[in-house]
Amino acid sequence: DVKVTQSSRYLVKRTGEKVFLECVQDMDHENMFWYRQDPGLGLRLIYFSYDVKMKEKGDIPEGYSVSREKKERFSLILESASTNQTSMYLCASSLDKYTEAFFGQGTRLTVV
Amino acid sequence: AQSVTQLDSQVPVFEEAPVELRCNYSSSVSVYLFWYVQYPNQGLQLLLKYLSGSTLVESINGFEAEFNKSQTSFHLRKPSVHISDTAEYFCAVDSGGSNYKLTFGKGTLLTVNP
Numbered sequence: 297d298v299k300v301t302q303s304s305r306y307l308v309k310r311t312g313e314k315v316f317l318e319c320v321q322d323m324d325h326e327n328m329f330w331y332r333q334d335p336g337l338g339l340r341l342i343y344f345s346y347d348v349k350m351k352e353k354g355d356i357p358e359g360y361s362v363s364r365e366k367k368e369r370f371s372l373i374l375e376s377a378s379t380n381q382t383s384m385y386l387c388a389s390s391l392d393k394y395t396e397a398f399f400g401q402g403t404r405l406t407v408v
Numbered sequence: 409a410q411s412v413t414q415l416d417s418q419v420p421v422f423e424e425a426p427v428e429l430r431c432n433y434s435s436s437v438s439v440y441l442f443w444y445v446q447y448p449n450q451g452l453q454l455l456l457k458y459l460s461g462s463t464l465v466e467s468i469n470g471f472e473a474e475f476n477k478s479q480t481s482f483h484l485r486k487p488s489v490h491i492s493d494t495a496e497y498f499c500a501v502d503s504g505g506s507n508y509k510l511t512f513g514k515g516t517l518l519t520v521n522p
Contacts, residue, residue: 300451327508336417338498338514339452346508354509386451393440393508396454 299323302387302400309407315374317403319387325398326391328370330354330362333384333402345370377407410435410503414513422521423491429484429516431473431499441482442500442510443473452498458482469493494520 303318321328327346331339331354341354343362351362359381363371370389374381384404390397415430433439443455456467463475473484482499499513 329510331512336514338414339512341509341511344509352509355511388452388510390508390510393502393510394459396442396457397452397510399451399453401451 300387300389300398300400302385302403304403305401307403307405309374309377309405311378311407313374313377313407315377315405315407317372317374317385317387317405319370319372319389319400320368321370321389321398322368323389323391323398324367325389326367327389327397328364329388329390329397330360330370330372331386331388332356333386339386342372377405379407381405382407410439410501410509410511412499412501412511412513414499414516416516417514418517418519420519420521421489424488426487427485427489427493427518429497429499429518431482431484431513433480433482433499433501435480435501435503437503440502441473441475442502443467443471443482443484444498444500444512446496446498446515448495455484455497489518489520491520491522493518 300321329344330342345351345364361373387400388397413432441458444452445455446452458475466472496515
C-alpha cells in the first residue's frame with residue numbers, strides 16, 4: 297500500500313520558533329509537494345520538488361523554505377513561525393503528471 | 409498561469425438526488441484535469457482524471473466528469489448521491505508543461521442529507 301507519512305498530526309508552536317514539518321514517501325516518487333489548506337481558500341501550493349536537491353516556489357512561498365536531501369523525504373521549514381501560518385499542511389508525492397498525487401494525512405499546525 | 413474556479417463553495421442535496429459540482433479552469437496551454445475528494449478527517453484521494461482521449465471520464469463509485477475545451481470546464485456529476493458521498497471535492501489542473509505543478513480550486517463541500 298502506497299504511503300505518504302507526515303511526522304505529526306497536530307503541532308502547537310510559539311511565535312518566532314523555527315518549525316520543521318517532515319514528510320516521507322515510500323513509493324520512489326520523483327515529485328513532492330507542500331500545500332497549505334485553509335477554509336474557503338482550498339489548497340495552495342507552497343513549494344514543490346521534482347528531484348533531490350531541486351526545489352521550486354509555488355504560489356505562496358513567503359515565510360517558508362524546504363529541504364530535499366533524499367528522494368523519499370521532503371521537509372517544510374518555517375524559519376520564524378507567525379500566527380498567520382496557523383493552518384493544515386498537506387504533503388503529497390507523485391511519480392509524474394499523468395498519475396495521481398498521493399497525499400499524507402496532514403499536519404494541523406497552530407502558532408500561538 | 410493556470411487557475412481553477414469552483415463556482416460553489418457548498419452544495420447541499422438530499423439522498424438519491426442528482427448533483428453537479430462545477431469547475432472551470434484557465435490555462436494558456438493544454439491541460440490535465442483532476443477531481444480529488446477529501447472525506448471528513450482524511451487526506452485527499454484521486455476520484456478521476458482527464459489526460460486525453462474520451463472527454464467523459466468515470467470513477468468507480470458512480471461519478472463522472474466531462475472535459476469541455478470550448479467552455480474550459482470539467483464539471484463533476486453523479487445521477488444519484490448517497491450519504492457516504494458527503495465530502496469536500498477539489499478540482500485540480502496541471503498545465504502539462506515541463507514542470508509538474510498541480511493547482512487546486514477552493515473546494516466544494518457536498519453535504520448529502522437523508
